[in-house]
Amino acid sequence: xxxxxxxxxxMCVPERTEDAMDQNETAYLFSALMTAREWVRVKQQTxxxxxxxxxxxxxxxxxDERAEIGAGTRVFPGCVIMGETVIGKNCVIWPHAVIFNVxxxxxxxxxxxxxxxxxxxxxxxxxxxxxxxRTELGKEVKMQHHGYLGDTTVGDGSNIGAGTITANYDGKNxxxxxxxxxxxxxVHTTLIAPNKLPEGVYIAAHSVVPASANDKIxxxxxxxxxxxxxxxxxxxxxxxxxxxxxKMEK
Numbered sequence: 001x002x003x004x005x006x007x008x009x010x011m012c013v014p015e016r017t018e019d020a021m022d023q024n025e026t027a028y029l030f031s032a033l034m035t036a037r038e039w040v041r042v043k044q045q046t047x048x049x050x051x052x053x054x055x056x057x058x059x060x061x062x063x064d065e066r067a068e069i070g071a072g073t074r075v076f077p078g079c080v081i082m083g084e085t086v087i088g089k090n091c092v093i094w095p096h097a098v099i100f101n102v103x104x105x106x107x108x109x110x111x112x113x114x115x116x117x118x119x120x121x122x123x124x125x126x127x128x129x130x131x132x133x134r135t136e137l138g139k140e141v142k143m144q145h146h147g148y149l150g151d152t153t154v155g156d157g158s159n160i161g162a163g164t165i166t167a168n169y170d171g172k173n174x175x176x177x178x179x180x181x182x183x184x185x186x187v188h189t190t191l192i193a194p195n196k197l198p199e200g201v202y203i204a205a206h207s208v209v210p211a212s213a214n215d216k217i218x219x220x221x222x223x224x225x226x227x228x229x230x231x232x233x234x235x236x237x238x239x240x241x242x243x244x245x246x247k248m249e250k
Contacts, residue, residue, distance in 0.1 A: 029064075029082060036061040036075065053087075070106065088122070105139070121156065138181070150174070155181035155199060163188040175211070180223070200224035 034042075037058035042065065044052065053069040055061050057077035064082045069075070070089035078096040081087070085099050088106035093099070095112070102115045105122035113130040120126065120137045127144035135149045138156035143149070145162035151174050152166045164185045166177040175193035179185075183197060186205030195213055200223050203209060207229040214220045221227070 032064045032066060033062045033080070033082065034065060035059055036063050039063040039065070039067075111144075149177075151193065152177045152179070154179045155183060157181060158183040159185070161185045161187045161189060161205070164191070165189075166191045166193055168193045197221060197227075198223040198225075202226050204228040206230075 035058060036055040040052055040055070040058065051071040053071065053073040053075060055075050060077050061075055062080045062082075063069070064085065066083065067081050067085045067087070069081070069087040070091065072090040073087055073093065074091075075081075075093045076095040079093050080098045081093075082099065083101035085101060086103045087093070087099075088104050088108060090106055091104060091108045091110070093110050097110050097112055098114055099110070100116045102118045102120065104110070104120040104124075107123050108120050109125045110120075111126065112128045113126045113132065115126065115130075115132050117134045118132045118136065121139035121141060123139055124137045124141040125144055126132065126137070127146075129146035130143050131148045132143075132152075133148075133150045135152045135154070137143070137154045138158065140157045141154050141160070142158075143154075143160040143164075145160075147160060147162065147164040149160070149164070149166050150168040152168070153176070154160065155178075158179055158181070161184070164187075167190060168174050168177065176196075177191050177193045178196040179191075180197055180199035180201060182200045183202070185191075185203045186207065188206045189203050190208045191203075192209060192211045194211055195209060197209075197213070198221060201221065202225070204227065207227060208231055209227060209229050210216065213227070213229075
């Protein structure tokens with residue numbers, strides 16, 4: 001078994017209990033993988049040859065027996081497609097992408113991301129070094145550069161700038177972020193969850209959008225707004241070892 005698969009399984013088991021897979025799930029995930037050549041042989045028993053995707057290097061691409069990949073999709077070498085993943089028709093999966101429990105529509109492009117428990121709309125592009133977890137992208141969404149979206153919903157036609165992250169975990173609980181249709185984030189944008197932003201919002205580069213930003217603007221943030229958010233102060237407090245983190249004022 002290639003080292004890539006062993007490394008990925010260790011990465012997929014976080015310390016937090018709510019995300020961790022038990023030993024039985026991990027063992028099944030491990031045993032369910034087969035080479036793309038074997039996967040094609042199995043699928044040909046029930047599918048027309050015209051409905052089988054293209055694998056550039058079927059001996060060095062690994063696919064879960066439960067995965068479904070649409071006709072006309074091209075999968076480049078070194079990819080690992082795991083879990084109950086469903087890839088649409090005429091998609092492009094660039095080399096060494098690792099995909100776990102992801103559902104995409106047709107004509108989606110995926111390039112070296114780390115995707116888990118996601119849904120990706122038709123015509124969307126997820127680029128190099130992007131990480132998505134429990135995230136839903138609408139149609140024609142562009143996330144072509146590095147970044148992290150966790151517990152996030154992105155509306156149709158939005159653009160996610162390089163280095164955009166959603167800070168979804170406050171140390172105890174995870175919170176959701178919603179970006180409306182046609183939104184755009186500038187480079188190095190940080191969205192602190194929870195947040196729900198309307199359609200057409202443009203967030204300036206290097207902005208740190210505080211949690212519940214709508215509550216901080218009288219009448220809420222209107223659609224098609226420009227948001228510019230800057231940190232105005234730096235607070236440094238000494239903590240004793242094992243001391244609980246202080247609550248910061250909103």
